[in-house]
Amino acid sequence: MEKLNVFASRLLPTEDFVCSGHRACQGCAEVLAMRMVHKELGRNTIAASATGCMEIITSPYPESAWRIPWIHVAFENPASVISGVEAGYKALMRKGRYPKRKINFVGYGGDGATADIGLQFVSGAMERGHDMIYVCYDNEAYMNTGIQRSSATPFGASTTTSPAGKVSIGQQTWKKNVPEIMAAHNIPYVATVSPSYPFDLHRKVRKAADVEGPAYLHVYSACPTGWRMRPELAVQIGRLAVETGVFPLYEVENGKYTITQSVPEFRALRDYLKPQGRFRHLTDDVIDDIEVRLRAEYRRLEAKVRMTHEEEV
Amino acid sequence: MAERKGMEVSIAIAEAASACDVDCIAAYPITPQTHVVEHLSEIVADGDLDAEFIPVESEHAAMSCCCGCASAGARTFTATASQGLALMHEILFIAANLRLPMVMVVANRSLSGPISIWNDHSDVMTERDVGWVQVFAENGQEAVDMVIMGHRISEDKRILLPLMVNFDGFILSHMVEPIEMPTREEVKKFLPDFEPQQRLDIDDPITMGPVGMPVVYTEAKMAAEWAVRNSYEPMVEIMGEFEKEFGRKYKPVETYRTDDAEILLIMMGGIAETAMTWVDKVRDEGVKVGLVRFRMWRPLPVDDFKKAIAGAKVLGVLDRHFSPGGPGGPMAQEIKYMLYGQDHAPKIVETVVGLGGRDVNFSDFDQIFDRCKEVLGGAPIPPFELIQVRGGHYGKA
Numbered sequence: 001m002e003k004l005n006v007f008a009s010r011l012l013p014t015e016d017f018v019c020s021g022h023r024a025c026q027g028c029a030e031v032l033a034m035r036m037v038h039k040e041l042g043r044n045t046i047a048a049s050a051t052g053c054m055e056i057i058t059s060p061y062p063e064s065a066w067r068i069p070w071i072h073v074a075f076e077n078p079a080s081v082i083s084g085v086e087a088g089y090k091a092l093m094r095k096g097r098y099p100k101r102k103i104n105f106v107g108y109g110g111d112g113a114t115a116d117i118g119l120q121f122v123s124g125a126m127e128r129g130h131d132m133i134y135v136c137y138d139n140e141a142y143m144n145t146g147i148q149r150s151s152a153t154p155f156g157a158s159t160t161t162s163p164a165g166k167v168s169i170g171q172q173t174w175k176k177n178v179p180e181i182m183a184a185h186n187i188p189y190v191a192t193v194s195p196s197y198p199f200d201l202h203r204k205v206r207k208a209a210d211v212e213g214p215a216y217l218h219v220y221s222a223c224p225t226g227w228r229m230r231p232e233l234a235v236q237i238g239r240l241a242v243e244t245g246v247f248p249l250y251e252v253e254n255g256k257y258t259i260t261q262s263v264p265e266f267r268a269l270r271d272y273l274k275p276q277g278r279f280r281h282l283t284d285d286v287i288d289d290i291e292v293r294l295r296a297e298y299r300r301l302e303a304k305v306r307m308t309h310e311e312e313v
Numbered sequence: 314m315a316e317r318k319g320m321e322v323s324i325a326i327a328e329a330a331s332a333c334d335v336d337c338i339a340a341y342p343i344t345p346q347t348h349v350v351e352h353l354s355e356i357v358a359d360g361d362l363d364a365e366f367i368p369v370e371s372e373h374a375a376m377s378c379c380c381g382c383a384s385a386g387a388r389t390f391t392a393t394a395s396q397g398l399a400l401m402h403e404i405l406f407i408a409a410n411l412r413l414p415m416v417m418v419v420a421n422r423s424l425s426g427p428i429s430i431w432n433d434h435s436d437v438m439t440e441r442d443v444g445w446v447q448v449f450a451e452n453g454q455e456a457v458d459m460v461i462m463g464h465r466i467s468e469d470k471r472i473l474l475p476l477m478v479n480f481d482g483f484i485l486s487h488m489v490e491p492i493e494m495p496t497r498e499e500v501k502k503f504l505p506d507f508e509p510q511q512r513l514d515i516d517d518p519i520t521m522g523p524v525g526m527p528v529v530y531t532e533a534k535m536a537a538e539w540a541v542r543n544s545y546e547p548m549v550e551i552m553g554e555f556e557k558e559f560g561r562k563y564k565p566v567e568t569y570r571t572d573d574a575e576i577l578l579i580m581m582g583g584i585a586e587t588a589m590t591w592v593d594k595v596r597d598e599g600v601k602v603g604l605v606r607f608r609m610w611r612p613l614p615v616d617d618f619k620k621a622i623a624g625a626k627v628l629g630v631l632d633r634h635f636s637p638g639g640p641g642g643p644m645a646q647e648i649k650y651m652l653y654g655q656d657h658a659p660k661i662v663e664t665v666v667g668l669g670g671r672d673v674n675f676s677d678f679d680q681i682f683d684r685c686k687e688v689l690g691g692a693p694i695p696p697f698e699l700i701q702v703r704g705g706h707y708g709k710a
Contacts, residue, residue, distance in 0.1 A: 046513045048381065059523035069513035071384055072522035073407050077377035080369065084339060084381020084389075085513060087365035091336040091387055095363055097506060098386070103515060121377070124370030 012202065013039050022065040023057040027231025029238060030054060030137045030221035033195035034108070037135060037219070040205040041104045043068065048082035050109030050118060051075035053144040054137060075109075076118040079125035079134050082107035086130045104209050108135040110221075111152035112142045115176045126185045126214045133208045133215045136178060139223035147226040151176040154246075155293075156286055157278045159226075164281040174293070182216040183252045191251035191260075194220040196238025200249055200260055207251070220247045228277020237275060244272040245298045250305075257304040269294065315499075317491040322453035322480065325492045326392070326418055327352035329460040331362045332500045333416075335390040336507075337382035339367040339375045344397035345430045347420045347486045353390075372397035376404040376417075383413035383475075384521060386512035388464060390415065394482055395422035398436045402443075408475045409444030410537055411522055414467040414507070415475045416460060421582065421633075422482035423669040431670020432482040434582065434633035438643045444537045446476040446544055447611040449581040451567070453490035455608075456480040458563065461495065462555050465504045469551065472544040473510055479610075481583035483670065495559060503558045545612045565614035566621045570596055571603035576685045577622055577659075579648065580631040581607040584666075584673045588631075591678045602682065607644070615651050622659060629662045629685040631673070641665070641697030660688050663697035671701055 017038040024031040034054055038045065049055045049072040058065035059072060073081045086105040092098040107125070109118055114136035122134055141159045142148040149162035149171050158170035183190045189211045191204040201219075208215035222238055224231040241247035242261055246269070249261035269291040273279040282290075320328070327349050330338070338357070340350035357366045365382075369375045375391050382389040393401060398419055408415065423433045437447065446466060450456035459478040467476040480486060511519055525533050545565070552563045569589050571577060578588055585606045592604050605621045605628075607614070622628060632642020640646050645663040652658040662685050667673040680700060688694055 044515050046515065056524050059520055061523040061525055061529050064520035064523060066520050067518060069515060069518045070520050071381070071411075071513055073377055073380050073411070074403060077374065077404070080374040080377035081381040081384075083367065083369075084337065084378035084383075085385045086381075087337050087339075087367050087378070088382040088385025088387035088389075091363070091365045092385065095336065101515075120370055121374055124374055127370075128367065 013042065015039070015043070017041075017043065017045070017067045018058065019065045019067060021063070023060065024053070025225045025231070027224040027234040029195050029234040030139050030223065031057065032234070033137060033193070033201065033219045033221055036195055036198055036201050037205050037217070038068065040202045041106065041209055044102060045104040045106055046082070046085055047071070048073070048078040048085065048107045050078045050113035052110040052113055053139075054108065054110070056144060075113055077121050078107035078109050078113070079118065079122040082132050083125040083128065083130040086132050105130070105132040106135060107132060108137060110143070111136060111138040111140060112150040114138075115152040115178050116150050123181070123185065126182060126187050126216065129213050131213055133217065135217045135219060137219045137221045139221040139226060140175070141223075141226050143223050143226040152178065155290060156282050158281060159278070169282065169286055170278070179216065179218045179252075183255075186255065187214040187216060188212065188254055189215040189251070191216075192218045192220070192247065192249055194238045194242065194247060194249060196220070196235050197242065197249060197261060204251060204260070207253075226278070228280075229275050233275050237272070240267065240272040243267045244269050245294050246272055248298060248301055250301060256308045257301070259301065259305055266295070315493050315495060317493045319489050320453070320492045320494070321348060321487060321489050322456055322492075323348035323420070323486045324352050325453050325457050325490075325494065326460055326480075327356065328494055329457040330390045330416070331356045332495055332497045333388065333390070333461055333464050333504055334362070334497060334501070335364055336387035337365045337367065337379070337389045338391060339369050339378035339382065339389075340391050340393070341369055341372045341375050341397060344372055344400065345394055345422065346397070347392060347394065347482070349392040349418060349420070372400040373404060376401040376408065379415050379417075380404065380408050380411065380413055383408075383415045384411065384513050386507065386509035388468070388507045390417070392418045392420070394420040395424060395430065395436045398440060399424060402440065405440060405443035405445060407522070410533065412473040412540065413475060414473055416463040416467055416478065417475065418456070418460065418478045418480065420482040420486040421479050429669040430482070432484050433668045433670070435668075437477070437479050438634040441611070441643060444474070444541055445611060446472070446474050446541065446548070448476070448478055448609055449607060450478060450480040450485070451583055451585050451606065451608075453485065453488065453492050454561070455563070456485065457492055457494065458555065458559070458561055461500055461504060462551055462563070466544070466548050466551050468507050469547050470510055471547045472540070474540055474544060479582065485583045499558070503555065542612050545614065548609065563608065564617065565609035566617040567606040567608055568621045569604040569606070571605060571621065571625070573624070574601045574603035575626045575689060576602050576629065576682065577605050577625045578602070578629045578631060578678065578681065579605050579644065581610065581644065582633070584631065587673060587675075588678060591675050594675070595682070613647060613651075618648070618651055625659045627660045627662060627685045627689045629681045630664065631681065632663065632665045633667050635665045635697070635699065645697065660694055662688055662694065665697065665699045666701055677701060
C-alpha cells in the first residue's frame with residue numbers, strides 16, 4: 001500500500017527551517033537537499049552539525065539560517081552530540097522534567113565528517129540504538145577546505161590532494177560505500193537519496209523520522225564548485241548519476257533492500273562524467289573500466305534486493 | 314550527620330554522582346578508567362538512579378556526547394584519566410565556550426610515553442587552558458564533596474561552566490577511605506534540579522556553536538576569560554553554603570601549620586596528606602615549616618595564595634608535571650607569575666616529583682626541604698630539579 005503514496009509539489013510542506021540568506025555557492029545541491037530534509041522533518045527537530053560547508057554557510061555569527069534548535073560542536077562528532085541530546089531529553093521526559101513529545105534528533109555531516117574522521121562516531125551512535133537520524137551530505141570531497149580528496153571521492157576524480165598528473169589519474173581508490181557499512185549495523189532504516197528526486201527524498205526522510213531507533217540517510221550532493229561544473233547543472237547531474245548507475249537510489253528497511261528508482265536501461269557513463277571538470281582527464285579506457293565496475297556493483301545490489309525479498313517469502 | 318563508612322574513593326565518587334541525581338552519564342571504560350563509571354552503571358542497572366548511561370565508543374565521543382546532554386538541559390557527569398583526557402582535548406575547549414554545565418572527575422594519571430597508568434598530573438596540566446573550572450581534591454571525602462559542590466557551581470547562572478574535579482589516580486582513586494556520604498535528600502536541599510539558562514528547545518530555537526569570524530572571536534575569548542575569572546566569588550559563596558549544610562569547610566587555598574614558617578612546601582592533590590604528616594614530624598623537631606595546597610586551580614586564586622604564603626622566605630614547589638625544554642613545572646610557573654615584581658617576594662625552589670606513580674615519601678620532602686634551607690641560608694637558587702631520578706638528578710645532568 002505504501003507504494004500508492006502520492007507526492008505532488010503542492011502537497012509538500014511550505015514552511016522552511018533552513019532559510020535563504022545563507023552563504024552557499026551558486027548551484028549548491030547540498031543546501032538544496034538539506035532544505036528538503038528539514039522541510040519534511042518540520043519544526044519539532046533538533047539538529048547537530050559537523051564542521052563543514054553546511055555549518056559555515058548557515059551560522060556565521062551573528063547570522064543563522066536555522067529556524068530549529070541547532071548545535072555545532074566539532075568536525076567529527078555530530079553523531080555523538082545528537083546522541084547526547086537524544087539521551088538528555090529521554091532522561092528529562094522520563095523524569096517528568098520536560099513534557100513528553102516526539103522530537104526528531106538529527107546529526108549530519110559531509111562525506112569527510114562521515115566516511116573519514118567521523119566514521120567511528122557515526123558507527124558508535126548507530127550501534128547504541130539512539131532514536132536519531134544521521135544524514136551524510138556527500139559531495140565527494142572536502143569542499144569547505146578546498147576540494148581535498150576523501151574516502152568518498154570517486155575513482156578517477158581530480159582533487160587538490162588527488163590531482164590528475166602525468167603519472168596519476170587522480171583519485172586512485174574506489175568510493176567507500178558508507179550506506180553498506182551502516183546497513184551492516186543492522187539498524188532499522190538506511191537509504192540513499194538525491195535532491196534531484198525530491199519526492200523519493202521526502203518519502204525516505206519521513207520513513208527515517210517515523211522509524212523507532214537509528215536511521216541513516218546518504219544524500220547525493222552535487223557541488224558545482226568542487227566538481228568543476230556549471231552551477232545550473234546541479235539538479236540535472238543528480239538525475240544523470242542515477243540514470244548512469246553511479247548513485248543508485250535504494251533503501252534498506254530492517255535488512256530488506258529495495259531499489260526505489262529503477263533504471264531499465266543505463267545511460268552511458270560518459271554523459272555523467274563529461275560536464276564535470278574533475279573527470280575531464282579520464283581516457284576512454286579508464287571510463288570503460290569504471291563502467292564495468294559500476295555495472296557489477298549494481299548487479300550486486302539487485303542480488304541483495306532479490307535475496308532479502310526471497311528471505312521474506 | 315551521616316556515618317562514616319570505608320569505601321573505595323572511586324566507588325564513593327560514583328555514589329556522590331548518584332546522590333546528585335544526574336540525568337546523563339557518557340563514558341568510555343578504558344584509557345584508563347576507574348571504578349567510577351563502572352559503579353555508576355551498576356547503580357543505574359539496579360534502578361537506584363534514573364539516568365541515561367551512554368556507553369560511548371571513545372573518550373572523544375564521551376565528551377561530545379556530554380556536550381549534547383548538557384545542551385538538552387540534562388545534569389551531566391563523566392569521568393576519565395590520562396590518555397582519555399588527552400583524547401577529549403579538542404572538545405574540552407568547546408564545552409567551556411558553549412557554557413555547558415557538567416562535572417567530570419579526572420583520576421590524574423600520567424600521559425604516555427612510555428605508556429603508564431600511574432599517578433601524576435601530566436594529564437590535567439596539559440589542559441590548563443581549556444576554560445574549565447578546575448579543582449583538586451586531597452582525599453576521598455573532598456572528592457565526594459567536590460562532585461556535589463561541582464554540579465552546583467557548574468550550574469550556577471553566574472558561572473555556567475564545565476567543572477573538573479581532579480583526584481590522584483591509584484593513590485586516591487583505588488584507596489579505601491572513611492567517607493561520610495550525604496543522602497540524595499540531603500543533597501537535593503543543597504543542589505536543586507538543573508534549570509538551564511539556555512537549551513536546544515524546539516519551542517525556543519537557538520543556534521549554538523556558530524562560526525566566530527575574526528570580528529567576534531576576540532570578544533568571545535574575553536567572555537571566556539570573564540566567565541572563569543568571575544566564577545571565583547560565587548564558588549567561594551557556594552563552598553560557604555556547603556559548609557552550612559554539611560559542616561565541612563573548604564577554601565580555595567588550604568594551609569597547614571604555616572604560622573611563622575620561613576619555608577613552605579607548595580603542592581596540590583593527595584601527596585599533601587603525606588606532607589602534613591611530614592610537617593608534623595619536622596615541626597616536632599622544632600623546625601618552622603608549613604604546607605600550602607591549591608584546591609582551586611582555575612580560576613587561579615591569586616589573592617588567597619598570596620595571603621597563604623605571606624611572610625615565608627622560601628617556597629619549595631612540588632610539581633607533578635613539567636614542560637621538557639621549557640620553564641619547569643606548571644605550578645611553579647604560575648606561582649612566579651603571581652609573585653613577580655612583588656617586594657620581598659619569597660625565593661622559589663622548583664622541583665618535580667612523583668612522576669608516573671613514583672611514591673613521594675618523607676625522604677623526598679627532606680631532600681626538597683634541604684634545598685630550601687640552603688637557599689634560605691644564601692645559596693643560589695638552583696634550576697628546576699627533576700628529583701627522584703635514579704643515578705642523579707636534572708640539575709646535575
